[in-house]
Amino acid sequence: MPSTLRHLLFIVAPLLIVFAILPGVYENHLMLFNFVVFLILAQGVNVIYGFTGYLPFGYVGFFGGGAYGFAMMVMHAHAPAPLALIVAGVAAVLLGLLLTPLLRLSGAYFAIANLAASLAVLHFVANPALEDITRGPYGVSLTATFNPNAAYWAALLVLALTLGVVVFLKNSRFGLALQAVREDPVSAAMAGVSVVRMRVVAWLASALIAGLAGGVYAWYVSVFFPDNVFSGTFSIFAIVFALFGGVATIIGPIVGVLILYGVYNLIGFTTPQYFQLIYGLLIMGLVLFLPAGLVSLATRRGWHVP
Amino acid sequence: MLVYALVAGLLFGLYFSLVGIGLNLVFGVMRIVNLAHGDFLMLGAFIAVGVSALAALDPLFAVPLAFVVFVLVGLVLYRLLVPRLQGSVNPEMLSIILFFGLSQVIEALTTIAFGTSERSIPSSELGAILAPLRVRLFGDADGPVELFGQTFPATWAISAMVSVIAIGLVYVYLYRTRLGTLTRAVMSRRDEAFATGINVDRVSAAAFGIGLGLAAVAGVFAPFMFGSVTPAFGEDATVTSFAVVVLGSLGNPLGTALGGVVYGISYMLVQTYLSSWADLLPYVLLILILLLRPSGLLGRRVRVA
Numbered sequence: 001m002p003s004t005l006r007h008l009l010f011i012v013a014p015l016l017i018v019f020a021i022l023p024g025v026y027e028n029h030l031m032l033f034n035f036v037v038f039l040i041l042a043q044g045v046n047v048i049y050g051f052t053g054y055l056p057f058g059y060v061g062f063f064g065g066g067a068y069g070f071a072m073m074v075m076h077a078h079a080p081a082p083l084a085l086i087v088a089g090v091a092a093v094l095l096g097l098l099l100t101p102l103l104r105l106s107g108a109y110f111a112i113a114n115l116a117a118s119l120a121v122l123h124f125v126a127n128p129a130l131e132d133i134t135r136g137p138y139g140v141s142l143t144a145t146f147n148p149n150a151a152y153w154a155a156l157l158v159l160a161l162t163l164g165v166v167v168f169l170k171n172s173r174f175g176l177a178l179q180a181v182r183e184d185p186v187s188a189a190m191a192g193v194s195v196v197r198m199r200v201v202a203w204l205a206s207a208l209i210a211g212l213a214g215g216v217y218a219w220y221v222s223v224f225f226p227d228n229v230f231s232g233t234f235s236i237f238a239i240v241f242a243l244f245g246g247v248a249t250i251i252g253p254i255v256g257v258l259i260l261y262g263v264y265n266l267i268g269f270t271t272p273q274y275f276q277l278i279y280g281l282l283i284m285g286l287v288l289f290l291p292a293g294l295v296s297l298a299t300r301r302g303w304h305v306p
Numbered sequence: 307m308l309v310y311a312l313v314a315g316l317l318f319g320l321y322f323s324l325v326g327i328g329l330n331l332v333f334g335v336m337r338i339v340n341l342a343h344g345d346f347l348m349l350g351a352f353i354a355v356g357v358s359a360l361a362a363l364d365p366l367f368a369v370p371l372a373f374v375v376f377v378l379v380g381l382v383l384y385r386l387l388v389p390r391l392q393g394s395v396n397p398e399m400l401s402i403i404l405f406f407g408l409s410q411v412i413e414a415l416t417t418i419a420f421g422t423s424e425r426s427i428p429s430s431e432l433g434a435i436l437a438p439l440r441v442r443l444f445g446d447a448d449g450p451v452e453l454f455g456q457t458f459p460a461t462w463a464i465s466a467m468v469s470v471i472a473i474g475l476v477y478v479y480l481y482r483t484r485l486g487t488l489t490r491a492v493m494s495r496r497d498e499a500f501a502t503g504i505n506v507d508r509v510s511a512a513a514f515g516i517g518l519g520l521a522a523v524a525g526v527f528a529p530f531m532f533g534s535v536t537p538a539f540g541e542d543a544t545v546t547s548f549a550v551v552v553l554g555s556l557g558n559p560l561g562t563a564l565g566g567v568v569y570g571i572s573y574m575l576v577q578t579y580l581s582s583w584a585d586l587l588p589y590v591l592l593i594l595i596l597l598l599r600p601s602g603l604l605g606r607r608v609r610v611a
Contacts, residue, residue, distance in 0.1 A: 053396075053399075055399050055402060057402065101597050102593075102596075102597070104597070105596055105597075107398045107399065108333075108337075108339045108398050108399070108401075108402060109552075109596060111339070111399070111402055112339070112548050112552065112592070112596070113592065113593055113596045113597075115545070115548075116545070116548070116549070116588075116589040116592040116593050116596075117589070117593055119545065119589045120586055120589035120590055120593065123585040123586045123589065124586060127582055127583065127585075127586070128582055129582045129583070232541070236406065239403070240403070243403065273414045273417040273418050274414070274418070276410050276411075276413060276414035276417070277410070277411055277414035277415065277418070279407075279410055280407045280408065280409070280410030280411035280412075280413075280414060281407070281411055282407070283403060283404070283406065283407030283410065284387075284404055284407035284408060284411070286403075286407075287391065287394075287400050287403050287404040287407065288387070288390045288391065288404070289390075291394045291395065291400055292395075
């Protein structure tokens with residue numbers, strides 16, 4: 001059996017089926033929805049950080065951009081939700097295109113510039129001077145498209161698409177070329193890899209993923225403020241979840257989300273400061289003792305991890 | 307109004323230089339991105355609140371206290387964290403995540419210990435011991451100070467003054483002491499410094515300690531410059547520090563002084579003439595500088611992928 005099919009059959013399909021069945025047996029739908037959103041975002045971070053080495057510290061910029069793209073379409077064009085969702089993805093890709101010059105920066109410089117970019121977008125959207133267009137800091141209310149059930153299914157669809165992208169990267173020449181660029185851009189260029197084009201494509205793909213996630217989020221919650229959808233927590237959670245499991249794998253980010261977001265749901269709401277403490281210590285322990293994530297426990301023993 | 311914006315920008319800018327200089331020292335010497343920088347600032351602010359509320363002393367006394375305490379904290383943290391980090395594959399990236407974790411721990415512990423309420427200090431308390439000096443210079447013991455025909459809160463002037471002194475001391479350290487000379491050697495070529503027999507580890511530990519100490523000193527004035535502080539204050543402070551540091555050039559501590567002043571003046575100008583867009587400024591400035599002049603205003607080496 002080719003490995004692509006194996007990955008789709010044994011990792012992607014079971015995960016999607018579980019999350020398709022769960023709403024029928026578990027009543028906290030918002031939590032399930034958040035799980036799906038973080039699965040999408042963690043894989044989106046995986047696409048850009050795992051395969052190219054660029055750490056998107058302002059990843060939420062695309063998420064919020066998508067959410068506001070969705071909101072603009074619904075508020076001003078009275079578009080149906082599926083169309084608005086597509087626009088959400090397009091908005092994030094456009095933002096990604098606008099930010100492609102950032103890819104010229106390396107290492108920490110990129111991470112910081114990306115963080116600054118996401119905050120710039122937040123302050124732009126939340127500016128009271130743009131109240132007529134974005135409602136500024138007062139938030140948007142999208143009652144016309146309110147339909148959490150449909151939004152949940154759309155989220156699953158986006159998750160399927162995202163996992164498809166990651167499976168493709170894991171099993172294709174394109175993904176291999178990206179990892180070669182990550183390890184050593186000069187050698188990769190010598191071997192005939194088009195470094196710039198590869199990076200830009202991965203960057204825009206991860207922007208699209210986050211934009212679609214933002215769109216379904218806007219659809220699901222329907223009332224939100226700029227500070228909600230541009231909250232740095234989304235970037236940080238997505239990065240930490242992906243790293244905790246292990247990037248540049250398919251199951252790493254999935255495992256990371258299921259474990260860490262599970263812990264968050266157990267203690268994060270009742271005693272946020274204790275969650276923050278545990279979470280901070282976990283992150284530090286992870287970097288110091290397991291920098292390649294949980295999957296490295298298996299890869300160290302020589303087991304292959306998809 | 308223009309004069310006011312310029313002078314206020316200068317005072318704020320000098321203070322912002324102090325806010326950023328520790329971050330830059332740490333990055334320049336170790337290539338480590340201290341994302342918990344703002345949290346050490348916040349802790350410094352809490353020391354000032356403690357000194358003023360518990361001991362009823364002038365918050366200026368918190369300056370040496372905060373510096374000494376956080377130099378020691380820095381030396382301990384360095385031993386615990388940095389050697390392991392630098393043994394990993396990609397220390398620069400992982401440092402961002404590691405110190406993010408540290409910032410979460412600090413924020414959580416502070417919240418558990420002190421709660422989330424806003425802390426402030428009456429502005430008349432800062433510089434109370436300087437009152438005799440003020441009477442001689444300005445003729446009154448408190449109230450705003452007058453500069454170039456404009457009046458400013460006295461706390462701004464005192465913060466700017468202390469910042470200038472602190473930056474001057476950093477200059478003396480880097481250019482007039484032996485350890486400082488070694489520090490500059492490590493900053494410009496880490497591996498060559500190592501090869502010539504410099505104890506890179508000791509130099510780095512000292513720089514890390516001093517970096518945190520300077521952050522805490524800047525924090526002492528945060529309740530006056532920003533009105534009040536909460537445990538969550540650290541995050542905003544970190545981003546502002548990054549804007550200042552990148553503006554001046556990452557890896558050149560004295561460039562930070564220039565970066566801070568440029569940042570402070572442009573902030574005040576935008577605040578005065580285009581107030582609703584002022585929040586955008588640090589970020590746009592940061593991105594533009596990174597893209598157009600990645601080496602910063604005073605930098606020499608360009609780092610582009």
